[in-house]
Amino acid sequence: MVERQPPVAARGDTAESESALIDLARAGHTDARETLAQRYRQPAYLLAVQMLGNRDDAMDVTQDAMLRFFTTLDSFDSERRVQPWLFTIVRNQVRDLWRRRRRRPGDSAPDADSLTSQLVAPGPSPEADLRRQQLREEVWRAMDKLPAEKREIIVLRDFHDLAYNDIAQVLGIPIGTVMSRLHGARRQLRARLEEGGRHA
Amino acid sequence: MPDACGRTFDEAFLSGYLDQALVQGDEQRVRVHLEDCVSCRALLEDLASVRDATMSSTFDIPRDDEWSEAPRTGTSRLLRGLGWPLVTAWIVVVIGFGLWETWQDADNLFERLLLVGGLSGVSLLLISAFLDRRHAMQTDRYREVRK
Numbered sequence: 001m002v003e004r005q006p007p008v009a010a011r012g013d014t015a016e017s018e019s020a021l022i023d024l025a026r027a028g029h030t031d032a033r034e035t036l037a038q039r040y041r042q043p044a045y046l047l048a049v050q051m052l053g054n055r056d057d058a059m060d061v062t063q064d065a066m067l068r069f070f071t072t073l074d075s076f077d078s079e080r081r082v083q084p085w086l087f088t089i090v091r092n093q094v095r096d097l098w099r100r101r102r103r104r105p106g107d108s109a110p111d112a113d114s115l116t117s118q119l120v121a122p123g124p125s126p127e128a129d130l131r132r133q134q135l136r137e138e139v140w141r142a143m144d145k146l147p148a149e150k151r152e153i154i155v156l157r158d159f160h161d162l163a164y165n166d167i168a169q170v171l172g173i174p175i176g177t178v179m180s181r182l183h184g185a186r187r188q189l190r191a192r193l194e195e196g197g198r199h200a
Numbered sequence: 201m202p203d204a205c206g207r208t209f210d211e212a213f214l215s216g217y218l219d220q221a222l223v224q225g226d227e228q229r230v231r232v233h234l235e236d237c238v239s240c241r242a243l244l245e246d247l248a249s250v251r252d253a254t255m256s257s258t259f260d261i262p263r264d265d266e267w268s269e270a271p272r273t274g275t276s277r278l279l280r281g282l283g284w285p286l287v288t289a290w291i292v293v294v295i296g297f298g299l300w301e302t303w304q305d306a307d308n309l310f311e312r313l314l315l316v317g318g319l320s321g322v323s324l325l326l327i328s329a330f331l332d333r334r335h336a337m338q339t340d341r342y343r344e345v346r347k
Contacts, residue, residue, distance in 0.1 A: 158254040183212035
């Protein structure tokens with residue numbers, strides 16, 4: 001039913017191949033478009049699900065973001081990295097969805113364990129691994145309770161491994177602000193974990 | 201920015217240190233401070249532990265074939281492009297012929313009025329649906345997006 005994503009470190013691709021793919025996709029090569037879609041859909045989905053906590057909403061947002069990505073391909077500077085640009089689109093789509101949802105009083109908020117329910121459960125493993133998985137679940141449960149602007153910066157840095165300048169681009173903030181905002185968010189996450197009875 | 205523990209830098213530098221995002225001078229300042237400050241060391245260890253848990257998490261993801269925007273093949277697009285106009289033309293011809301035959305076979309004015317009235321009602325409903333659809337398409341922000 002589901003797949004596991006490769007480790008974060010394995011997701012990166014060289015800027016050269018990225019740039020070449022963008023050029024080919026612009027020239028109308030369907031294979032290049034499909035390769036781009038396969039390469040970036042997964043991180044886009046993960047960001048969406050980490051922000052929304054709901055698989056179906058995250059798939060819709062990812063789909064819209066990928067379509068937007070291909071529509072605006074002509075205006076993209078191929079010397080820049082694709083991921084921060086795509087993440088900016090995903091973030092905007094997520095915010096659009098929230099705005100629309102706020103107009104519908106019938107829509108319920110995601111439940112508190114929505115993010116943890118998306119985590120892949122570990123197989124039979126030593127006790128130490130189980131403790132680590134328990135900490136992961138507590139972290140994402142606490143993350144679920146953070147305000148969106150705190151959660152997104154932690155997710156961008158600690159899960160997606162974006163550099164500070166890429167985070168600044170995605171969030172539309174000065175690079176000098178990234179470190180202080182990230183630290184404030186990490187502090188708040190730690191406080192939530194402690195509130196939940198867990199010392200990180 | 202002096203602190204109770206004697207720190208001479210902003211606490212956010214601890215996150216910068218953790219992420220290896222500080223310039224050399226700042227990184228050295230933080231490292232030297234950490235050697236003597238138990239509370240900052242404990243905070244850094246906490247932050248590192250939470251970051252490692254976040255970083256090593258694995259989420260369920262949809263399979264490739266669950267994404268509906270996967271491009272259709274060229275042949276499929278061509279056949280679909282030909283199919284819809286043919287089906288539309290067939291519907292128009294069949295309905296038109298049926299209506300013409302019914303009109304011809306109608307014996308009196310009442311039957312003809314019944315036919316015209318029903319036809320007019322259906323036409324108005326279709327026009328209304330068409331106008332709504334056209335308005336929705338014109339205001340769709342993603343109308344230029346190609347699937």
